[in-house]
Amino acid sequence: MNRVDQFFKNNDPKTNGKALTIYYTCGVPSVEKSAKYINKLIDAGADIVELGVPFSDPVADGVVIQEAAQKALINNVTIQDVIATTAKIREQHKDTPIVLFSYYNVIYKYGVEKTFSEFANAGGDAVLIVDLPHEEQQEIFEDLEKHNLHLIQLVAPETNESRLNKIVASAKGFIYMVTVNGVTGQRTELPVDLSKKIQKLVAKSPVPVLAGFGISNGTTAKIAAENCDGVIVGSAIVKKFLDSQYCSKNSIESACNLVKEIKNALS
Amino acid sequence: MANDNNKTSGKYGIYGGQYVPESLMVALEELEKAYIEAVNDDNFWKEYDYYIKDYVGRKTPLFYAERLTKYCGGAKIYLKREDLNHTGAHKVNNTLGQVLLAKRMGKKRLIAETGAGMHGVSTATMAALFDMDCEVFMGALDVERQQPNVERMQLLGATLSSVSSGSKTLKDAMNEAIRNWVTTVTDSFYVIGTVAGPAPYPEMVKRFQSIIGREAREQILEKEKVLPNKVIACVGGGSNAMGIFAGFESDEFVELIGVEAGGLTGSIHDSAASINYGSTGVLHGCKSYLLQDDFGQIQEAQSISAGLDYPGVGPEHAHLNDIKRAKYTVITDEEAIQAFELLTKLEGIIPALESSHAVAEAVKQAKQMTNDETIIINLSGRGDKDMQSVMKYRRDNPKQKDLL
Numbered sequence A: 001m002n003r004v005d006q007f008f009k010n011n012d013p014k015t016n017g018k019a020l021t022i023y024y025t026c027g028v029p030s031v032e033k034s035a036k037y038i039n040k041l042i043d044a045g046a047d048i049v050e051l052g053v054p055f056s057d058p059v060a061d062g063v064v065i066q067e068a069a070q071k072a073l074i075n076n077v078t079i080q081d082v083i084a085t086t087a088k089i090r091e092q093h094k095d096t097p098i099v100l101f102s103y104y105n106v107i108y109k110y111g112v113e114k115t116f117s118e119f120a121n122a123g124g125d126a127v128l129i130v131d132l133p134h135e136e137q138q139e140i141f142e143d144l145e146k147h148n149l150h151l152i153q154l155v156a157p158e159t160n161e162s163r164l165n166k167i168v169a170s171a172k173g174f175i176y177m178v179t180v181n182g183v184t185g186q187r188t189e190l191p192v193d194l195s196k197k198i199q200k201l202v203a204k205s206p207v208p209v210l211a212g213f214g215i216s217n218g219t220t221a222k223i224a225a226e227n228c229d230g231v232i233v234g235s236a237i238v239k240k241f242l243d244s245q246y247c248s249k250n251s252i253e254s255a256c257n258l259v260k261e262i263k264n265a266l267s
Numbered sequence B: 001m002a003n004d005n006n007k008t009s010g011k012y013g014i015y016g017g018q019y020v021p022e023s024l025m026v027a028l029e030e031l032e033k034a035y036i037e038a039v040n041d042d043n044f045w046k047e048y049d050y051y052i053k054d055y056v057g058r059k060t061p062l063f064y065a066e067r068l069t070k071y072c073g074g075a076k077i078y079l080k081r082e083d084l085n086h087t088g089a090h091k092v093n094n095t096l097g098q099v100l101l102a103k104r105m106g107k108k109r110l111i112a113e114t115g116a117g118m119h120g121v122s123t124a125t126m127a128a129l130f131d132m133d134c135e136v137f138m139g140a141l142d143v144e145r146q147q148p149n150v151e152r153m154q155l156l157g158a159t160l161s162s163v164s165s166g167s168k169t170l171k172d173a174m175n176e177a178i179r180n181w182v183t184t185v186t187d188s189f190y191v192i193g194t195v196a197g198p199a200p201y202p203e204m205v206k207r208f209q210s211i212i213g214r215e216a217r218e219q220i221l222e223k224e225k226v227l228p229n230k231v232i233a234c235v236g237g238g239s240n241a242m243g244i245f246a247g248f249e250s251d252e253f254v255e256l257i258g259v260e261a262g263g264l265t266g267s268i269h270d271s272a273a274s275i276n277y278g279s280t281g282v283l284h285g286c287k288s289y290l291l292q293d294d295f296g297q298i299q300e301a302q303s304i305s306a307g308l309d310y311p312g313v314g315p316e317h318a319h320l321n322d323i324k325r326a327k328y329t330v331i332t333d334e335e336a337i338q339a340f341e342l343l344t345k346l347e348g349i350i351p352a353l354e355s356s357h358a359v360a361e362a363v364k365q366a367k368q369m370t371n372d373e374t375i376i377i378n379l380s381g382r383g384d385k386d387m388q389s390v391m392k393y394r395r396d397n398p399k400q401k402d403l404l
Helices: A003-011 A032-045 A063-074 A079-092 A104-110 A110-119 A138-146 A160-170 A194-204 A220-224 A236-240 A251-263 B022-039 B040-052 B066-072 B092-105 B118-129 B139-143 B146-157 B171-186 B199-211 B209-224 B240-245 B315-322 B333-347 B353-366 B384-396
Strands: A019-025 A048-052 A098-102 A128-131 A153-155 A177-180 A207-212 A230-233 B016-021 B062-064 B076-081 B107-115 B131-141 B159-164 B189-192 B232-236 B256-261 B279-283 B285-290 B324-330 B376-377
Touching: A003 A177, A019 A032, A019 A063, A019 A236, A019 A251, A019 B353, A032 A048, A032 A079, A032 A251, A032 B199, A048 A079, A063 A236, A079 A098, A079 A110, A079 A251, A098 A104, A104 A110, A104 A128, A104 A207, A104 B279, A110 A138, A138 B040, A153 A160, A160 B022, A177 A194, A177 B107, A194 A207, A194 A220, A194 B139, A220 A230, A220 A251, A220 B016, A220 B022, A220 B199, A230 A251, A236 A251, A251 B146, A251 B333, A251 B384, B016 B279, B016 B315, B022 B040, B022 B092, B022 B171, B040 B092, B062 B209, B066 B333, B066 B353, B092 B118, B092 B189, B092 B199, B107 B118, B107 B171, B107 B256, B118 B189, B131 B139, B131 B171, B139 B146, B146 B159, B146 B256, B146 B384, B189 B279, B199 B209, B199 B240, B199 B315, B209 B240, B232 B240, B232 B353, B240 B256, B240 B315, B240 B324, B240 B376, B279 B376, B285 B315, B324 B333, B324 B353, B333 B353, B353 B376, B353 B384
Parallel strands: A019 A048, A019 A230, A048 A098, A098 A128, A153 A177, A177 A207, A207 A230, B076 B376, B107 B131, B107 B189, B131 B159, B232 B256, B232 B376, B256 B324
Antiparallel strands: B016 B285, B062 B076, B279 B285
16 A cells, blocks of 8 residues: 555544645755755654755746745755665655655656656655646656556645546645745635635545645644644745755754654644 | 636746735736736737837847858858847836736836846936836846946936845845835836746747747748748846747747856856756746756856846746657857957848847857758847946957857
8 A cells, every 4th residue: 555545544533633744945955965964854743744846947936936046946956865765764764655746847857657666666655746746747657657656636725616627637656735925935824714615525536535725833824724634744844954055063952842843733 | 828817827837826924915916917918918018019119129130140041151140130129128028018008907106126237227217207106136247237228217317226235136126126026016117028927927928929930930921931940039037038938839840959157168167058057946936947056045147148147037938848749059258259350240230139049159160060951049138238247258368269
């Protein structure tokens, strides 16, 4: 069974809390430290890891993840490094689901089949491609299936009924519910009609629903997760590793504390 | 062309498509539906025709460049004078169409990206004319090298956002425009300036620009009684080229030539020539040729011409290249500058640096042709905006020898 499915099958929200997925831009502050820090964040309570592949033109991302990608690219981080990082996380955590989080061009250029094959061999479980909407996914399905990888679907606030039906029909693993119109990044508050939209999606979805975008602490996590199965936190964590040029011991401590705070709020 | 009531095909061979975040898909669905309704509505075209004639000043002349022809001593050269459009370039053919569509859809705010500033000026002009809000995204480097256009946009009432990420040029302006669109998608209309982006943009922009080719075909038949041997246009994203190619694409004996920017040296590491030096990839919503490294990171394009300084190209151009219906060549900065100087001195027409690339290619080709053959150059814009760039270039690079 795919580790994502295994996780949700085994996870009892009453004892372990709802799911906390963290997003981490691979290569920040360095490739070596990425694996080390992600392993610590899992120990601190992160349930699922989205491993971000840096891209030169991240149109769906706000300033924090843009900056992280830029720093990673200055370090010459490639898809091969991301796959190697996957293997290092897998050595330490044999059950934690790992999602490759990427823009399509990086995968397309390296080769869709090649990427999926190497990622699956390294212990990866699922793929999320930000700029590959339902209409364009046909071209990768065969390769996904071949390597037993789930494709994580995104649902946006603007997604209408007919699209929603198509998306849930091909959903596997979990659905990523984007909470706001906009790019990734921290926000002071979430939209008022969010819970309605989440409830509607949860009612239709055959797989768990996690809410992401704009969730930066225990309070926003609790609100976002109220009617679904958990949250995804990205920028708030990545930001900790951008604060100082030489990412200090404080960064990882402070990121681990944030994970603990959010996990606590989900329990 | 629209092939059924609700959808365009959106694909050109393996190119095109809709590679955007889910947050934009509903906006694209709505746009496509509104676009197809509009182009099937006579009233939409009545309004478009009214403004294109009385406001933009079409039709633009097809001018026989007699002195340039004599200089080359070969084929007869005609210029399709898109530089004479209101706002000084072909861009307005498209912005007028898109903004009338935005108005029809009830949108109150326009977003645009711009490289040389011509599309930004054109969108800002439409925003003034139709009383809409307008925000234009422009790379910080382009803001610097196209100052007159920055001032025009501001005078027209647009908000100008200077983009300092990445290469600080058109690609980054487009990233920021897309980010802004994702955030304001319910009330804003994104006016894309070229035949790229997600479907239906490439088709829609071509449709509005095809007026160039339609007119040029009629005009050349009137003047020469035969079709031209070659049609030559510069290609950044490729909207002016697609516009003029559209008039001749079914005339299989008319050679279509797109001219890419070769930058300083015209080499693979130093240009904006995506078709000549790029490989297939996905950027800004469509699959096409891109300048990128082995790991799919987009490379910075390089050209003296801000309007061609883009590491991608419209998907239909990629397809026309692959099926060999069009040919794509490369012209360097120096050749383009010499063409700029040449046309100015011989014909009293100061071409945009973008269009100068097409002029340079035409001069080279005309010399190899006979005097019973003809070439049409799409003179896509005027060069007032480029005076500073040309002067600076010439200070740094004195002319060594005649290349044209």
